[in-house]
Amino acid sequence: MKAVLAKRHGPPESLVFEEVASPVPASGEVLVSVHASAVNFPDTLIIENKYQFKPALPFSPGGEVAGTVKAVGPGVEGFAPGDRVIAVCGWGGYAEEVLTDARKLVRLPAGIAMEAAAALVITYGTSHYALKERADIRPGETLLVLGAAGGTGISAIELGKLMGARVIAAASSDEKLALCRQAGADETINYASEDLRERLKALTGGRGVDVVYDPVGGQYTEPALRSMAWKGRYLVIGFTTGEIPRPPLNLALLKGCAIVGVFYGGFAQAEPKRYDELMQELLGWLAKGRIRPVITGRYPLERAAEALRLVADRRATGKIMLTTALGRGDA
Numbered sequence: 083m084k085a086v087l088a089k090r091h092g093p094p095e096s097l098v099f100e101e102v103a104s105p106v107p108a109s110g111e112v113l114v115s116v117h118a119s120a121v122n123f124p125d126t127l128i129i130e131n132k133y134q135f136k137p138a139l140p141f142s143p144g145g146e147v148a149g150t151v152k153a154v155g156p157g158v159e160g161f162a163p164g165d166r167v168i169a170v171c172g173w174g175g176y177a178e179e180v181l182t183d184a185r186k187l188v189r190l191p192a193g194i195a196m197e198a199a200a201a202l203v204i205t206y207g208t209s210h211y212a213l214k215e216r217a218d219i220r221p222g223e224t225l226l227v228l229g230a231a232g233g234t235g236i237s238a239i240e241l242g243k244l245m246g247a248r249v250i251a252a253a254s255s256d257e258k259l260a261l262c263r264q265a266g267a268d269e270t271i272n273y274a275s276e277d278l279r280e281r282l283k284a285l286t287g288g289r290g291v292d293v294v295y296d297p298v299g300g301q302y303t304e305p306a307l308r309s310m311a312w313k314g315r316y317l318v319i320g321f322t323t324g325e326i327p328r329p330p331l332n333l334a335l336l337k338g339c340a341i342v343g344v345f346y347g348g349f350a351q352a353e354p355k356r357y358d359e360l361m362q363e364l365l366g367w368l369a370k371g372r373i374r375p376v377i378t379g380r381y382p383l384e385r386a387a388e389a390l391r392l393v394a395d396r397r398a399t400g401k402i403m404l405t406t407a408l409g410r411g412d413a
Contacts, residue, residue, distance in 0.1 A: 085177035086386040089140040091131040094390035097143075099383070105181040107155030112184045114167060116149040117409035118200040119175040121386075121402040122233065123297075123322055126394040128173060134347070137173050143390075144175025148190060148200035149408070158184045166190040168199050170350070176386050178406050185354075188361055191369055196409060201233070201375035201401040202364060208319065208346040209237040210360055212295060213245060215349075216342045217315040221246025223292035226282065226309070228302055229322060230267065231258030231399045238295045239265040240373050247293070250285055252278060252302070254396075261399050265376060278302060282309040290337075295319060303327035307337075314339040322396060376400035382410070 085102045107113045125143040127133040151165040161167070161184060168188040174180045190199050213219045225242040229235045230251035242249045243266040251262035252271040259270040271281045282291060282305075290311035296303060300323030307316055307329050316339060321327075334341055350357045367373045378400035381389040385404075392398040 083178040084383065085142045086383060087140045087142055088129045091129065091139070093130065094126065094387040094394060097129065097387050099386070104179055107153055107181060109156045110158060110184055111155040111181055112151055112158055112161055112187060113153040114147065114149045114169045114180050114182065115152045115408055116147045116175065116178055116180055116406050117196040118149070119144045119147040119404040120200045120204065121389045121393055121404060122146070122204050123320065123393055126390055135172055142174050142176045144177070144180070144404070145172050146170055146200055146203045147175040147180055148196040152179060154184070161187060166192070168203060170203050176383065176404060178383070188365070191365060194365070194369055197377055197403050198368060198375050200403060201377060202368060203361070204346070205233040205401065206237040206241065206364055206373060206375070207361065208234055208344065209241050209295070210364055211346050211349055212317045212319060212344040213238065213241055213293070214360070216344050217293045217317055219245050219247055219293050222248070224248045224250065224286060224311070225293045225295060226250045226252065226291040226306060227295045228252050228306060229298040230262045232297065232322070233401045234297045234319060236261070236265045236376050236400055239267050244367070244372060250282070250291065258399055261376065273302060279305040279309050286311070290314065293317065297322055299323050299327050300325040304329045307333050310337045310339040312338050316341045318343050377403055379403065380405055
């Protein structure tokens with residue numbers, strides 16, 4: 083099979099695309115033929131050895147794929163060759179086949195496209211967990227989404243609206259904000275040309291926002307935290323700017339607000355039953371068309387470095403997908 087490999091830690095351009103041996107599933111493992119693999123910001127970190135998980139070299143990046151079961155190892159029950167699945171593999175997904183623990187598979191209902199399924203787990207899963215479990219967002223509350231045109235940002239807009247929130251989307255260009263409005267944002271802020279804090283005061287009548295969804299970090303964290311309403315919840319999603327902010331903690335005291343960490347991978351390991359419940363709800367919404375992943379770029383597997391560079395440079399909007407020969411044959 084063909085795979086994209088990190089043979090040394092480095093930028094996307096250091097990856098290679100070559101033939102490797104097809105894996106054989108051991109006890110409890112499943113081999114999945116990959117149709118589509120999502121490109122996510124953690125993929126840009128893992129190849130540079132800057133992520134929480136540090137696989138041994140050589141390895142393939144790619145934390146979520148959709149495809150069909152090719153083979154199952156001893157002791158695996160509930161899955162058989164030909165089954166349509168999502169594999170939440172952590173890494174290994176930029177390949178024509180990926181080996182994963184059977185417990186990391188999600189059965190894919192008929193009628194859901196492979197690309198949409200591959201775009202679901204990391205972005206929509208993170209946002210769903212963040213808004214529902216960590217923020218307990220309520221209808222009528224105001225949600226601010228930073229970095230709103232990225233994959234996680236678009237998912238937060240869609241899910242925020244689905245949960246009844248008023249959504250304010252903040253991004254760095256008018257083009258990105260147009261995509262946010264298409265996704266359902268009620269209001270938008272161009273924080274490259276507008277003062278974030280002053281615009282939030284104007285849009286909320288000085289009250290502030292109830293929930294902040296922040297996958298960006300950097301310079302926008304403190305003004306967003308200063309714009310919280312009483313008993314607000316500030317969701318720490320990630321740091322795509324590369325800068326981990328150090329806001330004055332007295333702001334949390336003065337605002338009576340909570341700064342809440344969101345680690346979706348940790349949640350999946352610590353609370354597998356609840357994780358599955360939330361995933362089934364997401365799949366139901368996807369099947370009914372209540373959420374629609376916005377896929378803005380499709381690349382063949384061998385051009386993975388180009389796709390990763392877009393994400394690393396924060397030039398991507400929506401979701402970027404890699405497709406294998408199998409995936410390009412999907413209807």
